[in-house]
Amino acid sequence: MFNPFKRRTFLQAVVAVAATTTFGCSDSDAETSDPSAGSPFFPQSLASGDPRPDSVILWVRVEDTARASEDLTLRLEVSTTQDFASLVLDKKDLTAQAAHDHAVKVKVTGLSPRTTYYYRFSYEKDGQKNTTRVGRTRTAPAAGDDVPVKFVFASCQDFIGRYYNAWQRLLQLDADLDFIVFLGDYVYETTGDTSFQSSGGGRAVRFSEPEGALAQGTGVTAFLAANTVSNYRDLYKTVRTDRQLQAVHERYPFIITWDDHEFSDDCWKDVATYEDGKRDETQRERKHNAEQAFLEYIPLDSAQTAEGVVDVDAEPRFPNTRIYRDFEYGRHLKLLVTDYRSYRPDHLIPEDAWPGAVALDATLLGAALQGQPDAVKQVFQADTFAYVNLNDAAYAAQKQVLQGVYLKQAKDAGLTDVEATQKVATWVQGPVALFYVNQVLQAAGYAALVIPPADKPRGLAYVHMGKSSLFNIQGSRYVVVKDTFDLFAAVKYQLSAGKSEDVFGPDQEAWFNQTLTTATNTWKMVVSSTSLSALIWDLSKKTDISDPSLRQRFYFSVDQWDGFPTKKKVMLNTLKAKGVQNALFLSGDIHASFASVEEGVPTLTAPGITSGSIKSLAGLALLGAGYAQGAPVYQYAVANMEKTLKDSNAGLRFADTDSHGFVLVEVKADETLATFHLIPAAEVAKDYSKRDGSELEAKFTATTFRVKNSDIQPA
Incomplete structure (x- = not known):
């Protein structure tokens, strides 16, 4: 034969x-x-x-x-x-x-x-x-063509120790896609940050010029972060050697934006956050190096080339970067690709904030509470919110002790004598919360210096928002007390005329509003690298949690849109007020799958292709903080995370916090279907490209939702 x-x-x-x-x-x-x-x-x-x-x-x-x-x-x-x-x-x-x-x-x-x-x-x-x-x-359909559109959106593809099984599954589906949207974290700038990356094994990133990289961590936790152009190029060269990723690129056109790791974790503008406020991390040259490699390796044209070879040298760099852009796919889809990182301000709570420092004094707090119910006002009359001005001569002894404690803590954290002295002069003075400073005085052996809270003014300090220590992400970028943070954010927003939460910057904001409000397409979809789904842990009524400081509502992450709550609300309500119909936000970053309705606007969040799931990262954080797996707070925040999130956010329709995958979107004239293709996070360390294809197929599940009439429901 x-x-x-x-x-x-x-x-x-x-x-x-x-x-x-x-x-x-x-x-x-x-x-x-x-x-x-x-x-x-x-x-x-x-x-x-x-x-x-x-x-x-x-x-x-x-x-x-x-x-x-x-x-x-x-x-x-x-x-x-x-x-x-x-x-x-x-x-x-x-x-x-x-x-x-x-x-x-x-x-x-x-x-x-x-x-x-x-x-x-x-x-x-x-x-x-x-x-x-x-x-x-x-190519895209012509403007006005009455055709359906099908695409995939995905994010976060950490290479180290992980395999692109999700991309392999997409290839198995053999879907007839118009394009793929990648929402950011195409590469990760570190070679093995043990706080979130795997050990490496056969999937590692090695710099050809390690001497130019930034050394981070010590001992067994040491790793390198990309710094030079060569370092950043090595990231793309390594990731793009993966055969599954290559095959997806060979088959489908990509529309890509960046998030933080293309430059630096939890960055804003040209500022990194590795030091958590210990030192200024403005890194303009490093930012330009990151942008150059991105523009060299990613198939987009920010220079608006007429035709032919794109001159990478002509593509603008920070602070003039412009990778936000829009696409029209026939009659039914206008796609806006936004840039969340390049123009946004710093996180509202400084990482180096001293927990005792008062952020809103009695005057500002009183003004913020006007119009609030009496029950809310009464909460802030508790002794917990009492404060004094540490600069008053009557508190000279307390100030001396507190400054001494701060100096020791700062130097233990790695600051030099000069740096610690500068920090203490900035922070340990002025209005300070007695709830915090009295605990410090007692712990230092100066119980006689404890200040009675009676008859003292009431104010809001960083400790009331979850900040419990110096130079830490907890209470600044992650695990922030929601209600006090929202109040603080609203006051800052008003005092700064919105600049404190100016996520897009004036030019992108103008483009965003103009494009959305004038688009006549059936669907207006906004690509945001970070999630708009409110991720709240409501532990306020969990009586089995013994620590009263934990019986509150928390935002899991304020590096995403939860960190700009006033702007998020204003933006979404403005869309409704201006009559924008069928708006839908597509986002990623948080390594979990969500479908929710926020302020009446549907939003979908894709899981990571490979990056550590939100459940696994939260579990490591709580274990590191000393909470056993059997502790109630661990059970609510990690073991039963999906239920806690759903119970805490009435608009949350779907949550999967421990899977990898992607979302396939079908845009039609009267509805949009979104199918989450998910594989358990435990499978990410296995290379399914060397196995029978049916094994991988059996590991995936598919869950479809229908977006229609400003709502999301199971299909």
Whole structure:
């Protein structure tokens, strides 16, 4: 019987022999091997992005170690047929510059709407044509076309010690997608931060120039963070060697924004947060290095190129960066891709805030409580909120003790004498909360100096928002007391005329409002790298929790939109007031799956492709804080996290806090369907690419929701 597999092997051998022949080779027969394998000169394969009705960005990187310092010439072929018999572009003079790591982005124009195109790059050396795998991309439908749209959105693909099983599952589905939205954390800037990353094993990131990186941690917790352009390029080069990710890029165009890890964890503007407020971490050069690598490796065009090679040097850098942009997909979809990190202000609670410092004095607190029910006002009359002015001569002895304690704590945290002295002068003075300072005085052995709270003014201090120690993420970026934080945020918002929560910056804000309010498409979908779903732990009525300081409502993370509660409410209510119909937010970052309705606006949050689930990270945090797995707070906040979150947020329709995966979205004229494809987090350390495909299929579940009439319900 005729064996097609043997025939294919024979033909591949013939092609390989022909490729080694140095005479009689034309452009068409000079291939080095089976085209489906791709040439080793293209170790990151190829990619496409930012599809529009008449254009798309095509990307490739060539690597010839023998000519590492030279510019290299490439050829690009684009065709409407997979055999390249019908070329729409044959560009033979592309220059891959050594200055940009031999990465090239090309804007191909003059294309037809809603059309599939095939493309490949080739590099000729020693008379041989070395070719990439064949890429496939698709342009957007024309404006006004009455067509459904199907896409996937996903986020957070930590490489270290983890495998891209979610991408493999998407390839298994063989879905007919228009594009993939990636919401950020395409790479992680660290080589093994033990606070959230795996140990590595066979999946590790190593810098080719480690001497240029930032050393973080000590001993067994030591790791490096990307700093130089070379460091950041190494991140993309490593991640894009993964065959599953390559295959997804080869098959679908991507629309990508960044979140924090493309630069630095929990960053804002050009400021990092590794030091948690111990020192100023403004890092303009590092930010520019991160942006350069991102722009070199991600197929987008922020320079608004007319056609041809995108000049990466012309793409604007911080503070003039602009990667926010919008896409129109026929009559039914306007997609707005926002930038949450580049213009936003600092987190509202400083990481170096002294817990005892009063954030709202009696005057500000009183003004903030006007109009509130008497029961709420009464809460703030408790002794817990009493404060004194430490600068009064009557408290000189207490001030001296408190400053001494602060100095020791600051130096124990790694500050120099000079740094600690500067910090203590800033923080340990003025209005201070007796709830905190009296505990410090007693612990230091100065019970005689404890100050009675009777007849003292009432104010709101950082300790009342969950800040319990210096230079810590708890009570500043994570696990913040919701009710006091919301009150504090609202006052700051009013006093600063909104600048304290100016997430988008004025230019992006104007674009956002103009685009949303003028769009006539059926659906207006907003891509936000961080989640809009309110993640609240309401422990206020949990009587089995013995510590009264824990019987409150907490935000899990205020690095996301929960950290700008006033702006979030204003933004969503403005959309409703302006009559914006069928708005839907798509987000990621938090490594969990959510579907919720916030202020009457639906929002969907994708899980991480691989990054540690929110449940596992919260569990590690509570165990590190000394809470056993059997403790009530652990049970509510971790073991039964989904139930706690749903009970705490009436708008939360769906929560899965311990799975990886992606969300497939089908946009129709009268509804949108969103299907969460999820795999348990425990499977992320297993490489399913080396197993039978049915094993991976069996691990995934699919749950579909219908978005309609400003609501989300199971389909």
